Amino acid sequence: MKGRYLSLAATGAALCLTAVTLTGCGTVQGLTGNNEVTLRVVAADYGDNPQNSSTTYWKDLASSFEKTHPGVNVEVSVYSWTEVDAKVAEMVKAHKAPDIAQIGAYADYAGAGKLYSAEELLSVQTEADFLAPLADAGKVGQTQYGMPFVASTRLLFYNEKLLTDAGVIPKDTKGGWQPKSWADLEAAAKKLKAAGVQTPFALPLGREEAQAETMMWMLAGGSGYTDNEDSYEIDSPENVKTFEFLRDKMVGQGLTGPVEPGKLDRQAAFDGFARGEVGMLNGHPTLLKQAGGKGIKFGMVPMPTADGTDHPTMGVADWVMAFKNGHKTETGKFLDYLYEAKNVTAFTGKYDLLPVTTSGYRAMEAATGGSAPQLKTFLTALPTARLYPVGKKSWAGVSEDVKQNIGKVVQPGGRPEKVLGDIALAARKADAGR
Known part of the structure; x- marks a missing residue:
């Protein structure tokens, strides 16, 4: 949520889960000497302590996927929400973008032509299962590049x-x-x-x-x-x-x-x-x-x-995106696996978050145990909630501007009209491509 709504900082350091580690000289981007493909995934941590870190989920997911997809290895790095977006930005700037990133915003990367579309990656069944408002929020123009991962309302x-x-x-x-x-x-x-x-x-x-x-x-x-x-x-x-x-x-x-x-x-x-x-x-x-x-x-x-x-009310979805690293087929298979109902419910159940798929929504509506009754209060608001303007290429920069400056507004002597005006001016310029 992150948001990035949805998002809990847990650890300041990356936790690298490497099923098969690439070593030796002569390794070409993502390929081992046996022509096996290694997908590099960067994800955010939703845990609030090391014991419930998202590391465990991704490690188990990667391991189970590899067992049924020989020749495809999955290497995941998990970062806290305070740094994961910046880490991916650094990787992209250094021309070392991950194959898959699970972060808070996608539109700036889509606008730069760096992402595969959902249609290029996913099976028809997976693509059709996304809740419609979230799928629409993942679009730039008429094309979906952002795939919702989890959602929340507040x-x-x-x-x-x-x-x-x-x-x-x-x-x-x-x-x-x-x-x-x-x-x-x-x-x-x-x-x-x-x-x-x-x-x-x-x-x-x-x-x-x-x-x-x-x-x-x-x-x-x-x-x-x-x-x-x-x-x-x-x-x-x-x-x-x-x-x-x-x-x-x-x-x-x-x-x-x-x-x-x-x-x-x-x-x-x-x-x-x-x-x-x-x-x-x-x-x-x-x-x-x-x-x-x-x-x-x-x-x-x-x-x-x-x-x-x-x-x-406010709704938040965190996003999955896939960079054009030449591993479209393998990436699509992994994402289809990620969005299988058992894997969606395993994650949302662990962190009391809301599903982004119709099948997951119906399962939560029917659930009666645990925290399901309380979660339904949040779930009811999801279809009509307002989300961040994540389809705007400028949103990532605007969000960062807010993070840096909004606290000044409520300080003694703070000037809301001036601070909000400065953020708005920069946002409109970015939106116009100036």
Whole structure:
């Protein structure tokens, strides 16, 4: 989610899973001396500790694929979400692009003519199984280059005990808390602060996933990154008002905790919630398992909005893309295998994420055990959720600009109109190819 929604930083170093390591002189890109093909895959880590790192999933997937596809070896490097996009960019710049990358954005590579299309790679059955909104989001023009990997939507999580102890939730209430507006959010945060809660509302605008937290607030304020015509409106009046609210009412009143939002990463916020130190935060399905595993009793509600009326929720899909390295046939076989139902559900089940395929969606709808009932709340919102403008070639650069600068907006004396205006100007220039 990353997003890249969807994405948990776990380890700062690459974990290289090499089934057959290429050695010796004279090795030609991807070929061993026996003319075997080695597919190089770079993937993001969705675990929140070394024990549940995505490394295990990819190692098992590569091993099982190799057993049924002799002559094709799979070498996977897993990086944290804080660095995986930059690692792939470095590889591409050095003319050493991986065969397959599972990262947060694809359109800039597609626009540069570096990617195979989904139609060139996948079987008809695999291609047709993607959920239509996600398949459409993977297109540049009319051609799909980005293949969705996992998805998530976002809800507001709250710690039931902290809110009850602070008087936000009356002790005899059985229906939970149902905030509708930002005024409700502010009032609750003030009560939590008065009760001594360290972080009434966690606002992670650090590098890890600032673009997601930003979009959630923009949507709840009645705007977004783009308008209905897909043109950037980052500096819209609604977005300026949104960040004025965050600067003055949330950060300015000391309701966002001891860490400056621009220096708070999403995983650190999740960790604080799982320790019982955070009253409220925006979260995705992976937090279900992390917080539940620590014994935190929590509730989940749609993100309150500026005026209390309904606005779209945010959806996030992380993407798989295949670079034109001359291994089209082998890459296609591996991707067909990756998207088999058993492999999709193995990954989404491990991290409480949402499936990107129709078969996976139906399986989750029918599931009854584990965290399935809670996940259905997220699943219901997926078909109509708003995604990042990932089909824009400029999006990767805009996302990076947001990561670097959005934290400045909510600092004391921050100037939302100026910062958002600068980001918007750069975005429009990039979108126009200037």
